[in-house]
Amino acid sequence: MSKGILRKQIGIEKQIDEFLDLISESGLIFKAGIGAYLNGKTDDFLRKIEQITDAEHRGDSLRRTLEERLYIQTLIPESRGDVLELLENLDSLLDQFKGAIWQFEIERPEIGPEFHEDFKEVVKYAVESVESIILSSRAFFKNIAAVADHMHKVSYWETESDKVSSNLQRAIFRRKDLSMSHRLQLRDFARQVDNIADVAEDVADRLAIYVIKRSL
Amino acid sequence: MFAFFLSSGLFLGWSLGANDASNVFGTAVGSRMVKFRTAAIVCSVFVILGAVISGSGASHTLGKLGSVNAIAGAFMVAFAAAMSVYLMTLARYPVSTSQAIVGAIIGWNLFTGSRIDTNSLTKIVLTWVACPILSAVFAMIIYKLVALYIKFMKIHMFKLDSMTRYGLFFAGALGSYSLGANNIANVMGVFVPVSPFSSISFYGLFTLTSAQQLFLIGSLAIAVGVFTYSKRVMLTVGTGIFQLSPVAAFVCVVAHSIVLLLFASQGLERFLISHNIPPIPLVPVSSSQAIVGAVIGIGLLKGGRGIQWKTVAGITSGWIVTPIIAALISFISLFFLQNVFQQKTYRPVGYLITIDAAQRIRDGGVSEEKFKGLQGREFPTAVKFSNALSEYTELTREERDLIVLSAQMDEMEITRSGITGLDTNWITPEQIAALELLEGRVFDHQWQLDEALAEVSPYWRFREDDDKYNRDLRQKLSYIYRFFRYG
Incomplete structure (x- = not known):
């Protein structure tokens, strides 16, 4: 019996790792995808969209299996609720990546080369903040004392992303030669990418509370 | 039943x-x-x-x-x-x-x-x-x-x-x-x-x-x-x-x-x-x-x-x-x-200062004056005996315990059937042999049996500084009383 329980647990540990890997990978794909879009490599861009959509599907189904197992096998009774919430919040990051990149595909905004650097930077910081929350979450499962080492970086990247995104929006609205609708459209894209870092920070705030609860 | x-x-x-x-x-x-x-x-x-x-x-x-x-x-x-x-x-x-x-x-x-x-x-x-x-x-x-x-x-x-x-x-x-x-x-x-x-x-x-x-x-x-x-x-x-x-x-x-x-x-x-x-x-x-x-x-x-x-x-x-x-x-x-239901809920244990008991109490350092008047009188319960003692004289707690324990009656006879009934996994062969030596003897008090056993065999003697052994021996003694008791 004990062996059975242990084996099941190893399975669930692997699945959680896999889930976290998926989110981390999606961040990289997102970054590459937006880069391809800005550089006008449409084929690459479309391939990345496919990849991210696929990752999002796998993430959803993994999350559902995990949730089911947690409840059916009544694992970690005292942190079960927290872990479920964490998984759902992390999954919403995947949704954010997918939503943002699809928006690019649907609207195909015209982004002038002078904004490229800033856009790339916002994307980079958003992805970094997600990467940090993934590291924090891994630590939450494996080594709770190390969570703090990663968590503070989430806020750092979020602030950086905020700054760049504000500058970008300012620059967009200073461009009198663009139509208002065009400016509003570009601003929405800057905001949507920046929003990913905000969501990551929200996840980190919740995670900080789970950590306190667990160490009580 | x-x-x-x-x-x-x-x-x-x-x-x-x-x-x-x-x-x-x-x-x-x-x-x-x-x-x-x-x-x-x-x-x-x-x-x-x-x-x-x-x-x-x-x-x-x-x-x-x-x-x-x-x-x-x-x-x-x-x-x-x-x-x-x-x-x-x-x-x-x-x-x-x-x-x-x-x-x-x-x-x-x-x-x-x-x-x-x-x-x-x-x-x-x-x-x-x-x-x-x-x-x-x-x-x-x-x-x-x-x-x-x-x-x-x-x-x-x-x-x-x-x-x-x-x-x-x-x-x-x-x-x-x-x-x-x-x-x-x-x-x-x-x-x-x-x-x-x-x-x-x-x-x-x-x-x-x-x-x-x-x-x-x-x-x-x-x-x-x-x-x-x-x-x-x-x-x-x-x-x-x-x-x-x-x-x-x-x-x-x-x-x-x-x-x-x-x-x-x-x-x-x-x-x-x-x-x-x-x-x-x-x-x-x-x-x-x-x-x-x-x-x-x-x-x-x-x-x-x-x-x-x-x-x-x-x-x-x-x-x-x-x-x-x-x-x-x-x-x-x-x-x-x-x-109401007329059930026997206990076997009465009487108290009587017999000649042997009196000797034991004296040996224990209590002067005869303190219990002389109670000698030969039988009391039906410990409480009555204890009360009689209190009325008769003043005693320290140790003296009282010694007198009460010495006077407690428990009539026993060492019989063959009693010996064969003992659990031989617990009572050792040496201890059984000592009991066999006492076969046919009759005792009025528990301590008399204890002393008789200690006299015939070292295996029934208490040891100094060995609480564990003594506790075990005490349990064995209370166990064997049950086999030799009258009635």
Whole structure:
């Protein structure tokens, strides 16, 4: 019996790792995808969209299996609720990546080369903040004392992303030669990418509370 | 009639199961790591195994109720203990079953006017204080160590979860085994000598002795108690005092077991002595009080704010009330049994300062003046004798104890049939040989037999500085009295 329980647990540990890997990978794909879009490599861009959509599907189904197992096998009774919430919040990051990149595909905004650097930077910081929350979450499962080492970086990247995104929006609205609708459209894209870092920070705030609860 | 008397033993078994299962599985079920059904199954199986396999080792002692010298009295005492434990279970408080039994025996002592073992009373009071404190301290230390270990080893949340679950199962199973082994004698012991069962052999593979069959029935009663009624007390232990995390739940069970092992195990004491290590002093401990202490210890370690002090107060007052209620119920129901149902609830023990007794008292350093006037007068009970002593003269406590013990009548004759009835696994061949030398001799007092045996054989002599050996010898002596007593 004990062996059975242990084996099941190893399975669930692997699945959680896999889930976290998926989110981390999606961040990289997102970054590459937006880069391809800005550089006008449409084929690459479309391939990345496919990849991210696929990752999002796998993430959803993994999350559902995990949730089911947690409840059916009544694992970690005292942190079960927290872990479920964490998984759902992390999954919403995947949704954010997918939503943002699809928006690019649907609207195909015209982004002038002078904004490229800033856009790339916002994307980079958003992805970094997600990467940090993934590291924090891994630590939450494996080594709770190390969570703090990663968590503070989430806020750092979020602030950086905020700054760049504000500058970008300012620059967009200073461009009198663009139509208002065009400016509003570009601003929405800057905001949507920046929003990913905000969501990551929200996840980190919740995670900080789970950590306190667990160490009580 | 046997079945009727047995019923109160079964009731005691049932209430023991309903109350004491919480000591081993309360924290596991309370922290939701083990489902109640699973806990009940594991607990029942191991209680039965413990009772039948290891409990039979104690079959030569009658358990605590052994001092009650008539079966109808034992029936009522067991009933009183069971009733008080049941009432506490209704109130969801974990209490000590053996303290309920001691309380009920005191009720019997009061009713029959026999000597009250004041030693066991002080022991109970000491347990209320010492046991929870010891256990709380152990729980705190172990928790700190475990927390360090988890931090250092970087154990994955799910691995920790399964390890804790496994540990809770293991500790619970072990605890249940010893629960069965240690308590079955209290539940069924008195009925062993009057059991109508005979040994059953299973195809020559193993044999169930008549005592084991009784223990099996008793442990089944415990198991039924676990299944039907133990959940409420489990939840008090597991969540009512302090909401335990799974790791803390495990730490509590371990701390409770360690306290029981270190401070109550005669096996450990024997081991330490035989290896020339100074033994840990034996402190009276109770499983229920140990687990409650451990939970409070963890609560205090976490700052103490989460502890439900109201529940703690309820539990501790339950501890104090249990022996008192048991004594009351025992006293009142013995009165009814004796006077309404005309049952013999005790065998009278008289007190008479015989010529030999007078000699012994003088040898003990008490001047003859202090008891001369009472010589030759027989008193029906210890209380009456004691009162007469007080009226006659002033005595120190030691002097009084010496006179009362010397004058206690217990007429015995060493017979062949008595000797052959002894358990040869326990009473050694040398000790039996000494008894054979005394065959045909008649004694008025227990101490006379003790002295006669010590005279003919070194194997019946007490040793200086060997408490363990002396305790064992004392048990053997009270065991053999029963075989040579008149009537």
